[in-house]
Amino acid sequence: xxxxxxxxxxxxxxxxxxxxxxxxxxxxxxxxxxxxxxxxxxxxxxxxxxxxxxxxxxxxxxxxxxxxxxxxxxxxxxxxxxxxxxxxxxxxxxxxxxxxxxxxxxxxxxxxxxxxxxxxxxxxxxxxxxxxxxxxxxxxxxxxxxxxxxxxxxxxxxxxxxxxxxxxxxxxxxxxxxxxxxxxxxxxxxxxxxxxxxxxxxxxxxxxxxxxxxxxxxxxxxxxxxxxxxxxxxxxxxxxxxxxxxxxxxxxxxxxxx
Amino acid sequence: xxxxxxxxxxxxxxxxxxxxxxxxxxxxxxxxxxxxxxxxxxxxxxxxxxxxxxxxxxxxxxxxxxxxxxxxxxxxxxxxxxxxxxxxxxxxxxxxxxxxxxxxxxxxxx
Numbered sequence: 317x318x319x320x321x322x323x324x325x326x327x328x329x330x331x332x333x334x335x336x337x338x339x340x341x342x343x344x345x346x347x348x349x350x351x352x353x354x355x356x357x358x359x360x361x362x363x364x365x366x367x368x369x370x371x372x373x374x375x376x377x378x379x380x381x382x383x384x385x386x387x388x389x390x391x392x393x394x395x396x397x398x399x400x401x402x403x404x405x406x407x408x409x410x411x412x413x414x415x416x417x418x419x420x421x422x423x424x425x426x427x428x429x430x431x432x433x434x435x436x437x438x439x440x441x442x443x444x445x446x447x448x449x450x451x452x453x454x455x456x457x458x459x460x461x462x463x464x465x466x467x468x469x470x471x472x473x474x475x476x477x478x479x480x481x482x483x484x485x486x487x488x489x490x491x492x493x494x495x496x497x498x499x500x501x502x503x504x505x506x507x508x509x510x511x512x513x514x515x516x517x518x519x520x521x522x523x524x525x526x527x528x529x530x531x532x533x534x535x536x537x538x539x540x541x542x543x544x545x546x547x548x549x550x551x552x553x554x555x556x557x558x559x560x561x562x563x564x565x566x567x568x569x570x571x572x573x574x
Numbered sequence: 575x576x577x578x579x580x581x582x583x584x585x586x587x588x589x590x591x592x593x594x595x596x597x598x599x600x601x602x603x604x605x606x607x608x609x610x611x612x613x614x615x616x617x618x619x620x621x622x623x624x625x626x627x628x629x630x631x632x633x634x635x636x637x638x639x640x641x642x643x644x645x646x647x648x649x650x651x652x653x654x655x656x657x658x659x660x661x662x663x664x665x666x667x668x669x670x671x672x673x674x675x676x677x678x679x680x681x682x683x684x
Contacts, residue, residue, distance in 0.1 A: 323665055327672035328616045328623075329634045336625035348628055350580035352635055356610045357584020362595060363603050365588070 399562070406566055413571075432481060435490035435561035439481045441518040443556045444525050446470060448537070449512035449547035460544050462513060464497040466537070467504075470515050471495065473533020477524050479517035481558050485509045488561040505563050512547060516556050525550060601650070602643040605659055609642035610635060612666040615673035622680040642666070 410427075414420035431437035448470065451460040471489060474482055482489045487504040489495075494505065501508035517524065528534055528550070541548035595603055613635040620626040642662050649658030 320668065323668050324672050327669040327676070328619050329630060331630045331634065332616075332620035332623075332625040332627060335627040335630050346576050346628070348632055350576045352632060353577040353580030354584035354587065356614065356635075357581040357586075358588035358593070359584075359603070359607050359610060361585045361588025362593060363607050365592060366595070366600070366603070 396562075434564065435481065435488050435493075436564050438558065438560045439518055440555065440557045441480075442521045442552070442554050443479070443481075443516060443518035444474075444521070444528070445551050445553045445556070446474075446515040446517070446528075447512055447547065447549045448515070451545040451547070453545065460546065462502070462511070462546060464495050464502050466540065467502060467513060467515070468495050469533045469536050473528050473531040473536075474515065474517040474519075474524075476531045476533070477519070477527035479519040479524060481518045483516045483558045485514055486559070488558050490561045490564055493561065493563065505561070516553070516558060518556050518558060521552050525552060601655075602646055605642045605646050605662055606639045608663055608666050608670075609638040612669050612673075613638045615670050615677065619673045619676050619680070622677060 411424070414423055432439045448462055448466065450462055454460040467484065471482055471484070484495070484504050487493075487507060487509075489504070494503070496503050498506075498508065501510075502513070503509065537546075537548050540546045613631065616634065617626060617631045620630075645662055646655055646659045649655040
């Protein structure tokens with residue numbers, strides 16, 4: 317507190333008193349004072365200008381970013397609708413190009429057969445639903461959480477058991493779909509999932525579940541459910557609706573040999 | 575009279591010319607201004623007490639501004655810049671208040 321006391325007791329430079337007692341010459345160079353006062357005034361003005369200038373700049377930067385985000389979102393929506401319309405156009409063009417002879421009809425039937433299998437067409441049918449989730453103690457132990465490899469195992473087991481179409485949390489899987497971890501979330505087709513994970517698979521209801529349980533995936537998940545107490549429920553479902561995979565694009569097109 | 579005219583002229587010059595402060599010096603401008611205010615109030619009080627001298631004022635102003643800015647600069651280099659700036663503002667603020675109170679007493683006898 318001594319320091320503060322001293323500051324309060326002696327707020328003026330002691331030099332003023334010293335110079336006064338020493339009887340220094342009466343002020344001659346008044347211009348020095350004027351110049352200094354000018355510098356001080358300029359300092360004030362510049363600082364005030366800069367502060368007032370900076371505030372709207374920050375605000376405009378922020379709103380600029382917001383408008384850019386909104387524009388990008390709008391553009392994404394437009395591109396998505398364009399993808400949908402172009403896909404429809406491709407289908408019509410293909411039908412028109414194929415014509416109506418016997419070879420074309422066989423190609424068309426082949427397309428109709430393959431589209432649902434590769435995930436290019438929405439499908440409905442009976443199948444199984446597998447619901448998996450982290451164990452209740454996942455917060456304490458990271459090993460009690462469902463990992464990307466666990467979901468990969470489920471999906472591969474379902475393909476092995478004869479599933480014809482699979483979707484995770486509504487995201488249809490194709491041969492090219494990636495199931496990966498990104499940060500804390502598992503992503504399917506680079507879109508993150510929220511727990512619990514619902515894996516829907518369309519296939520032969522009579523054999524799909526029993527065959528899945530017999531695969532290595534079934535053993536894997538039995539182990540996780542028993543030793544890690546993860547949620548693992550498998551059930552038959554009469555009606556499943558799986559949308560087409562929007563990630564499938566036309567990569568190669570050629571004129572049909574006629 | 576001359577200082578007052580100079581002050582006004584400086585403000586006008588600052589607003590009209592808008593000299594741009596180098597980016598490096600910008601953080602130290604507010605501290606320099608607080609130091610300048612301290613020197614101004616001290617000078618005015620000394621003037622009222624009849625002990626004012628140009629030379630002391632010029633020297634005290636320049637050294638105040640430079641020391642305040644360099645304290646903050648050193649603080650920035652070692653990672654306590656904002657704390658030291660707070661310290662400078664507190665000390666100079668106390669001085670400004672005390673001087674302003676003394677000026678008020680001398681001018682209005684209240």
